[in-house]
Amino acid sequence: DADVTQTPRNRITKTGKRIMLECSQTKGHDRMYWYRQDPGLGLRLIYYSFDVKDINKGEISDGYSVSRQAQAKFSLSLESAIPNQTALYFCATSDRLAGGRMGSYNEQFFGPGTRLTVL
């Protein structure tokens, strides 16, 4: 789905460097998410944003920060990268909830992923 894009697709960096991963979407969705994927651990939520002024920590936010520059853009930063942040990072988007009723959870649409290696 070309509507959710991530840059860069691959990045190798060194311990201590600052890294920014970018996500853009043309789906017009309010909600955006950052996950990391590790073998054997599945996907874990890092941060999520309901709109430009609403940003929330996920289950593994330590060592990360985010910026929602616009409805369409959600960036993830590693202020000082460390080797255990080596992972595949996914951005996702979803539409606004339909009111909390059963069946109101909206599909999440994922980007292609960014493979980050911290040496």
Add this chain to the structure above:
Amino acid sequence: AQRVTQPEKLLSVFKGAPVELKCNYSYSGSPELFWYVQYSRQRLQLLLRHISRESIKGFTADLNKGETSFHLKKPFAQEEDSAMYYCALPGEGGGNKLTFGTGTQLKVEL
């Protein structure tokens, strides 16, 4: 706390054999459950959700509240079913967040 357990990291079956990918959950209240799939070199995408009661690509999944399970089944595996499958349910605090299981890699052998 919400939790999703997928006990198998890898499931290998022969083409034409039945497939069952296991998913168990813990959730307070009435859960919505999902299966997401990631084919090789493709994006993670929604396969099916229990609320829709659909069969997608021959896969079905029934929510069993008594056993707190949402196993994904297909009667006859195809080579193109080889992929990583994730079971998911709403994360704590709502907001359309999802909690994913650790995933099961399905390999369909010829």
